[in-house]
Amino acid sequence: MANIATLKPGSTCLLMGNEAVARGVLEAGAGVASGYPGSPSSEVIPALAEAASQTDIYVEWSTNEKVAVEVAAGGSFAGIRSFCVMKQNGANVAADFIVNLNMTGIGGGGLVIFISDDPGGGTSNNEQDSRTIAKWIDNPLMEPSSAQEAKEMIKWAYEVSEAVNLLTFVRGVGRISYTRSNVVPGELPRKAQPEAVFPEIWDRNNPRKSRFTSGPFPVFHAPLHEKLEKAREIFETSPFNSYTGPEKPELLIIACGASTSYCIEGVNELNLEDRVSVLKLGTTWPLPEKLVAKHLKTTCKVLFVEEMDPFVERSVMELAAALLPETAHLTFFGARSGHLTPYGELSTDSVIGALADIMGITYQPRDRAYEEMCVEAAALVPGRPINMCPGCPHRATYWAVKNGLSLDGRNGFVCGDVGCYSMGFAGPGFYQARTMHAMGSGTGLASGLGKLGRFGLDQPVLAICGDSTFYHAVMPALANGVYNNSNFTLLIADNSATAMTGFQPHPGTGQTATGEPAKVVELEAVCRAMGATVETCDPFDLPKTIDTLLKMMAEESGVKVVIMRHMCQLVKGKRKIAPSWKMHVDGSKCLADACGCHRLCTRLFGCPGLMVDGETGKAAIDEALCAGCGLCAQICPAHAIIGEEV
Amino acid sequence: MRPGKLEKEPYNVIIAGVGGQGNVLLSGFIGAALVNEGFMVSVADTFGVSQRGGSVASHIKISRKTLYSSVTLKGKADLLIGMEPVETLRSLAEFGNPGIISIVNPRPFYPSGGVAYPDLGEVRRAIERMSSRTSYVNVTEEALKMGNPIYSNIILLGAVIGAGVLPLGEESIFPLLAERFPGEILEINLRAFRKGIELVS
Ligand code: SF4
Ligand code: SF4
Numbered sequence: 001m002a003n004i005a006t007l008k009p010g011s012t013c014l015l016m017g018n019e020a021v022a023r024g025v026l027e028a029g030a031g032v033a034s035g036y037p038g039s040p041s042s043e044v045i046p047a048l049a050e051a052a053s054q055t056d057i058y059v060e061w062s063t064n065e066k067v068a069v070e071v072a073a074g075g076s077f078a079g080i081r082s083f084c085v086m087k088q089n090g091a092n093v094a095a096d097f098i099v100n101l102n103m104t105g106i107g108g109g110g111l112v113i114f115i116s117d118d119p120g121g122g123t124s125n126n127e128q129d130s131r132t133i134a135k136w137i138d139n140p141l142m143e144p145s146s147a148q149e150a151k152e153m154i155k156w157a158y159e160v161s162e163a164v165n166l167l168t169f170v171r172g173v174g175r176i177s178y179t180r181s182n183v184v185p186g187e188l189p190r191k192a193q194p195e196a197v198f199p200e201i202w203d204r205n206n207p208r209k210s211r212f213t214s215g216p217f218p219v220f221h222a223p224l225h226e227k228l229e230k231a232r233e234i235f236e237t238s239p240f241n242s243y244t245g246p247e248k249p250e251l252l253i254i255a256c257g258a259s260t261s262y263c264i265e266g267v268n269e270l271n272l273e274d275r276v277s278v279l280k281l282g283t284t285w286p287l288p289e290k291l292v293a294k295h296l297k298t299t300c301k302v303l304f305v306e307e308m309d310p311f312v313e314r315s316v317m318e319l320a321a322a323l324l325p326e327t328a329h330l331t332f333f334g335a336r337s338g339h340l341t342p343y344g345e346l347s348t349d350s351v352i353g354a355l356a357d358i359m360g361i362t363y364q365p366r367d368r369a370y371e372e373m374c375v376e377a378a379a380l381v382p383g384r385p386i387n388m389c390p391g392c393p394h395r396a397t398y399w400a401v402k403n404g405l406s407l408d409g410r411n412g413f414v415c416g417d418v419g420c421y422s423m424g425f426a427g428p429g430f431y432q433a434r435t436m437h438a439m440g441s442g443t444g445l446a447s448g449l450g451k452l453g454r455f456g457l458d459q460p461v462l463a464i465c466g467d468s469t470f471y472h473a474v475m476p477a478l479a480n481g482v483y484n485n486s487n488f489t490l491l492i493a494d495n496s497a498t499a500m501t502g503f504q505p506h507p508g509t510g511q512t513a514t515g516e517p518a519k520v521v522e523l524e525a526v527c528r529a530m531g532a533t534v535e536t537c538d539p540f541d542l543p544k545t546i547d548t549l550l551k552m553m554a555e556e557s558g559v560k561v562v563i564m565r566h567m568c569q570l571v572k573g574k575r576k577i578a579p580s581w582k583m584h585v586d587g588s589k590c591l592a593d594a595c596g597c598h599r600l601c602t603r604l605f606g607c608p609g610l611m612v613d614g615e616t617g618k619a620a621i622d623e624a625l626c627a628g629c630g631l632c633a634q635i636c637p638a639h640a641i642i643g644e645e646v
Numbered sequence: 647m648r649p650g651k652l653e654k655e656p657y658n659v660i661i662a663g664v665g666g667q668g669n670v671l672l673s674g675f676i677g678a679a680l681v682n683e684g685f686m687v688s689v690a691d692t693f694g695v696s697q698r699g700g701s702v703a704s705h706i707k708i709s710r711k712t713l714y715s716s717v718t719l720k721g722k723a724d725l726l727i728g729m730e731p732v733e734t735l736r737s738l739a740e741f742g743n744p745g746i747i748s749i750v751n752p753r754p755f756y757p758s759g760g761v762a763y764p765d766l767g768e769v770r771r772a773i774e775r776m777s778s779r780t781s782y783v784n785v786t787e788e789a790l791k792m793g794n795p796i797y798s799n800i801i802l803l804g805a806v807i808g809a810g811v812l813p814l815g816e817e818s819i820f821p822l823l824a825e826r827f828p829g830e831i832l833e834i835n836l837r838a839f840r841k842g843i844e845l846v847s
Contacts, residue, residue, distance in 0.1 A: 014674075014681040014689070040693060122693055146713060179716040180677055180689040261715035269719065349720050365721035366743055370776070377739040377772050380764050381732055384664065387699035387758045423698070427759045603760040608666075608699050611756045622756070624786055624795035625666075 005051035007185040015183040017176040020147035021085070021114050022047035024154030026055060029189035030083045031109070031196075032075030033059045034068040036472065037504040038087030039123035040174035041116035045085060046504065049513040056193060061504055061513040064439070064472040065090035066097050069113065073097070073167075077107035077212055078196040081158055088117045089418075089438065091130040093473070100214035101167055102137040102224055107199075107212070110161035112154060116172040119307040120345035123174065125418060125436055127343060129309035134169045134285045138224050140231040141169045141285035142240065144176055145260040148183045153240060153282065155186075160234055164227045171284075173307055175258040175345065228286050235283035236290050243295065245277020251358060252299040254292070256281045256312055259305040259346050266351035270361055287315040296320060296327055303354060304334030307346050333358055388428045390609040391579075391627025393566035394421045396539035397493055398429040399605070399635065400564075401462070403542075404549035405432070412460030412553060414491075415442035415449070417474075419466035420568075421493050427606060433464060440465065440473025443490055447477055450486035450559075460553040461488040467495065468506040470523065475530075481559045482531040489552045489560040490532070492523055493539075495568035503571050527561040536563040542634050569627050579628025581643035583609075583621045589640035590618040596637055605635050649815035650683055652710055658718045659706040659812070662737040663729030664755045665692075665699050668799045672727070673704035675803055675826075679818040680708055690716030699758060701733050708813070725811050726777070729785075729802065730755045731769045738776045747811055748777040749846075751802060753786035781809060783845045789838070797838040804842020816843070 004023045007013055015023065022044050025033055035045045049059045058075075062068035065086040075082030086094060094113075117131075118124040134141035140160055144150035153170055161168040199211075214220065235241070244264070245252075253276060255263045260280045267276050279295050281288070296302065296316075304313035313334045320327040335342040339354035356363045366374070388395050398421075405412045416424055416433030417440065424433030435445055446463035465474045470492055481488060496509055505511040507521040527534045535552065537545040545564070552560040567577075597604045601619050602612055609626030610619060619640065633643040647653050659676070663669040670691045677689040686709045692702035707714040723741035728734025728750035738746070750773060756763050774780045783805040789798035800823075807814055819839065827835045 012681055012684075014678045014687065148713075174693060175690065175716065178691060178693045180674070180687075180691075181713055181716070182681055182686055258715070261713075265715055265719070347717050348715055352719075365719065370721075370742070370744055373772070373776050374739040374742065377735050377742075377776060380768065380772060381736045381739065382757055382761050382764060384699070384701040384732075384757045385759045385761065386665070389666065389698060420698070599760075602758075606758045606760070608758050623790060624753075624798075625755070 003050050003054065004047050005054035005188070009185050009187045012182050012184055014180050015147055016043060016178060016180045017147040017150050017172060018043035018178070019047045020151040020183045021154055021172070022051070023183070023185055024151035025083045026051060026057065026188055027151070027186050028155045028158045029081055029191065030158070031057055031080040031193040032072055032082040033057055033084070034062045034071040035085035036062055036065045036068050036090055037468070038090050040118055040177040041085050041087045041114065041172070042504070043177070044114060045513055049515070052514045055188070059513050061506060063507060065094040069094045069097050069101070072111060073101060073106065076109045076111040078198050079108035079194050080196050081109040082111050083114070085114045087124065088115060088128050088130040089124065089126060091115050091133050093439070095133060098133065098167065099137050102139055103214035103217050103220040104212040105165040106161065106167055110158035111167045112157045112161055112170060113167060114154065114170045114172060116174065116177045117308065118174050120174065125422065127308065129311060131171055131285065131311045132309065138228045139166050139169060140164065140228070140235070140283070141171060142283050143171050143257040144282065145257055145280060147176065147179060147181050149240065149282070150176060151183060156240070160231060163234060164231045166227055166231070171257070173258050232286040232288060235286065235288040238283045238288065240282025241288060241291060242280050243277065246274055247298065249277035249299050250275045251301045251303055252295055253278045253303045253305055254281060254312060254316060255279070255305040256284050257307060259307055259351070262346055262348040262351045263305050265348040266355050269348070269352055270355055270359070270363060272355065272359060275359070276355065281312060284312050285315070287312070287319065289319050292316055292319060293323060296323070296330060300329055301331050301333065301358065303339065303358060304332070305340060305346065305351055308342060310335040310342055385427060386423065387606060387608050388420065388423055389569050389627070390607055390625050391569035391572070391629035392420070393495055393539050393564065393568065394424070394429065394493055395607060396542065396566065396631050397421070397491065397564045398424050398432045400539055400542055400545040400549060401432050401491070402430045404546045404553070405460070407546065408460060408550055408553050410459055412462060414462040414464055415445040417442035417463070417465040417469055419469055421464055421466060424464065430604070438473070439469050440477050443474045443477035443481065446488040446490065447481035447484065447486045450481065450488035451484065453487065462491060463488060464491045464493060466493050467508050467523065471507045471521065475526070478527065478532065478559065479530050485557065486559060487557050489549070489562060492561060492563045494523060494563050494565045496571060503568065503574065523563050532559040532561045534561045534563065536565055538566050539564045540566055540629065540631055569629065579646065581628045581630035581633070582646050583626055583628060583630070583633070583641065583643050585619045585621060586640050586642055587616055587618040589638045591638050591640070592617050592619070601632055601636055601641065605632060607632055647810055647813050649818065650813055652685070652708060652813050654724055655711065656707045656709040656714050657725070658723045659708065659725045659727065660718060660723045660737050660741055661704040661706070661727040661729065662733040663702055664733060665702045667729045667755070668796070669702055669704045669729060672799050672803055673706055675819065675822055676706060676806070676812065676814070678822055679814050683814065683818055685710060685813070686713045688714055688716035701736055703733075703737055727802065727806055728773070731766060731773065732763065734773055735769055738773060742776045745778050746776070748773055748780045749806055749809060749811070750780060750782050751785045751798065752782045753784065781846060783842065785842065788841055788845070792834065792838060792841070797834070800835050800838035801842040801845070804839040805846045808843035808846040
């Protein structure tokens, strides 16, 4: 990936949506950018961090999304254009601050938040539609339909934000964030940042410019609605709303975001260009009502195409109800009619399905004979479950947990959390993690469950979290557990990175987003200071790790922390740290089909680096995948897997 | 296909593989080269947890005229670059059609968790039946011969360019390799690239 600060204005580059967003932030002349890693939004901050050496922007990874927005709002209050980025779940964390920021308004510098949602949930544990928050707090919202537009929209969002004195949301989706396509960079501003100053003097005549307190809210709530109406006026003539198709279409599609191109492609594929039109809305909240009303008058049928919640669909139907009887002739199609789903990712194919049904067309992309071959092929193809990487320290941690819990014998269980180690709820983690909700929730749940001894709960309670998650949301839960004298063991899987989202640094890594050295907020010291008993293990030392777990679980009260420290294998790969072991299987010792659980290593342990040799039927190492971590040598009951130190 | 000339509008390419095989690297090279040649390109990679050993695919839509959405329509792929046999077949079942060309690494990557792998011969026959043309290139094997499976992507890139199935020539790739692999690693990557070309000539 090229440094986004050095792209030539007017040239054409292949950029990922997230990189285009970052370039938009630079072109808008923002001076502060913050965020917390979360796919599909994770690449924006690294792109800005790389650009920081060429520009004067300040870029940080914050410990969580709420802090991130606060950092950015600080920039805005002091007169600097500021930017914040997060994934959809992060919006919930940030919400507590944002629902007050709408009352105070922003400062002299515009404030834009880019939230990337994840329809289809490819990289998330929920599929929430974060647009709702904009409506909830009466702040403006836009949705780009391509990488290029995302860049332009970010710039324009600053103008809107400053014009109405409100935080402005730009909502992406994974498909926008991760698609790489042609983008033409614009000029970077030449002006230096204005001097940052927190308004010093209380100005009675202009309290809005010198005070940022959400109360007394009766004073602020009415003006908030005025601002929203002003945003609506601006949106009525936004360059991001456009119309293509005949003047009086048989069917009007109202689309936004990534779905827009699905609609245009679907209309073309079905040769409906003369019968169906597309109204693309780039500004979706507040709804540009005059624009929409004008188009509703030209047709009898309307199809809404948007991902997840029927957000625009509901706003338009509300408008149509208000415009009765003028709109009485309209029939609406979309999520409500069942033509599209309010969940999952849409595609051109799903739009074609809806269009074909509404317009009475049959569409068959392939002939019957080929289709039959496809059905046969699909039947032959096995599923491919996701797995932890070869050499992953989480596999070692969960193996230790599984064995530790069974040796302990009291049906102990683990409350899980969000990160690579979430896979602990499935085969790769031997089904050990039994809950998964929000960041930090495993520890909060354990804190509660660890108090239920009085009602007879005598199973050991464990929680697991990652290092980045610990700083993000586990600390309050841990303090809660210590304070309330709960009884549980927290495992911190410290792999020295936010591995799930691309190895971003965090407060424990000793490095900032822009690569400067930082103070390490030490896990051991924090946990000890909170009052927990702390031990540190390398999970690849299975006997010691299992012993430590047994000892911790045996303690009858208090909060215990075991830090499982081992660097993420992919980080090792990136840093070119050579494998520690050269592995091979001694075929004469391998028990093959007679081995426990019908081949312990490939069936149960399941590192992708292990396979069954088709000819001998014995276990074998897949050279193309094995990371040489040496763990499997410790688990083979026949000592057939042999590691030689390299 | 000659460099710069697109035979179909849009031209749909899919790179199918297993998470961790590096299909994003491959799609990035092809996408960047196409943009440099003046094409409008959308590249969509499977993102998220599937990158952890699940099945992944990158879709590249190429046009002279307009920017399309990135994901291929059902049954509309023109070129399938298969980094793994079963993954090739998975994509064929969804996006294949009688005209599709397949270039396939025949080396299986076994699913974990005890999931059985189907008979390889049967998989290969299905691929051949469903493609208008199939070429196999042993890129993993060649890469292991070169000392590291990591080179298999670049060998495959060479094979795809050598096969003349994209509107790109070798010259479109060289500067990108030089940019991506600075210093001494360039030499071995150029060797991998040329090996790929050699495998299909
Ligand atoms: S290598 Fe060991 S664990 Fe794997 S099947 Fe053979 S005996 Fe069992
Ligand atoms: S040494 Fe064993 S456990 Fe470690 S990566 Fe290789 S096969 Fe997997």
